[in-house]
Amino acid sequence: MANILVIAEHDGGQLKLATLSAVAFSKRVVVDAGGAFDILVLGENVGGTAESLRNYGAAGVLVADNAQLKSPVADKYAHVIGGVAKQRGSTMVVGAASTFSKDILPRAAALMDAGMVSDVVDVSRDGDDFIFKRVLFAGNAIATVKLEGAVKFLTVRAAAFAHPAKGPDASPVVSITVEADKLPAFIQYDGSEAKVAGRPDSTEARVVVSGGRAIKNAEDFERLVGGLADALGAAVGSSRALVDSGITPNSLQVGQTGKIVAPELYIAVGISGAIQHLAGMKDTKVIVAINKDADAPIFEVADFGLVGDVYSVVPELIEKLKK
């Protein structure tokens, strides 16, 4: 039996699709071992987000709606999550492996003296307990682990758990009382940089075009990588080299310490293929590499490799795709 609490993630009320991978994980565990799962939405005015989660088979969609929870600050969120998990008798608390979950869930876990497994890619039953697979060492190893304790905290990799289909039955929405005056107040949220609108998020896109050090400046990145992405309706990403040189913002970084993506198609434009980069994209279905160095390691994982200068190949590719 498992009693799971899924922590929903949203961006100002817009559900992050990775949440559905955590739901898929939970459904799998519940089907296999029995039990039920709830989905918890925290924020301010998140009724719409809760509504969008009602058809996935949760026992309840719990809503902690309070002005104090407007922004996801770890101290307050972890406090509420810990309280709800205790109250509901949760045996597992699950979130998508995102910066949101990574910031908040370990804090909530420690509040409950619970252990945590990050980046889960597989789960199976082992008697009354569970066995998890997780990725570590920059994607160079997969560990099979057990986690002891009455409550287990987990983050799951979005790519490993396909989004569930919506069902006909609607879960009840349950309002959670937030004692606003008891919330910790160590952290004050000051704001976020304005997001560049337009292109999809690389963790949610079907196609991702990523640029590496071959790209010399931000205009070229926009013209080549951005242009190719737009021709394919794709998201853009980049290697750390470009983030370091200030050509791309950190939110584009793909890799061990950036975003983990697993789209249907990943096009690496002038990226060498360091293990830390591969860690973020090697579960892609089809990898294309364009690089002028025929010996670049990226070719060892690419399904289709084209040796050439990105400054001539990419404009030609954009041209031909537009036809």
Added chain:
Amino acid sequence: MKILVPLKRVPDPDTKIRIQSDGSGIDLDGVKFAVNPFDAIALEEALRIEEKLGEIEIVVVSIGGDECVEQLRVGLAMGADRAVLVKTSESSDSLAIAKILAAVYQREQPDFVLMGKQAIDDDSNQAGQMLAALLGVGQATFVSKLELIENNTKARCGRETDAGIETVTVKLPAILTTDLRLNEPRYVSLPGIMKAKKKPLEEIELASLGVAAVSRTKVLKLEAPPKRKAGVRVKTVDELVDKLKHDAKVI
């Protein structure tokens, strides 16, 4: 002011790790070790704060076997003032590490802790957040910009999130975890190494800290991920477009 900086000994990020054939662990033969890169960034930031404010004690701490002395010496050579090795032969998960660090924190009473967001071997990304919870203090994770404000009673931090940079102000004491772009750590200099030899390095047995820090996580087996096979080389853009359309059917 005192800053505590945990340093984890990890395989050098540039070495390719191999898994032992029986899946019991990684093959340590010929593996070079280093200070976890994120921890080196944490120490660098502490040193820069010291350069700016002066009169700061920077204490580095590592948890593990005798071999961790090597990484602590690197920390001292970079400029830390004092090192503490908490000796244990057990492998510790992030919760256990957080409990041990909480005990070290109580002993040292630093103004704040600067540490890595993740250890690049286990890639857990948990210990800092857990430590903050155990101590009942604030946290700022994935910090890429740090500024002490209001008479050093608060830290204003830029945090690298999936959506972009977010700014938070956190009361000190707090746990701050570093991201790659916070700074670029200095190299260890020869005079630094010479000076480090005279700096105090204290070794304490885990048992003497009086914390129960048993790992909840049990690793049953390690295996290599399925290997991708290299595909085909195409000669022209036309051929690439054709393959993507008709063979792979992804566009």
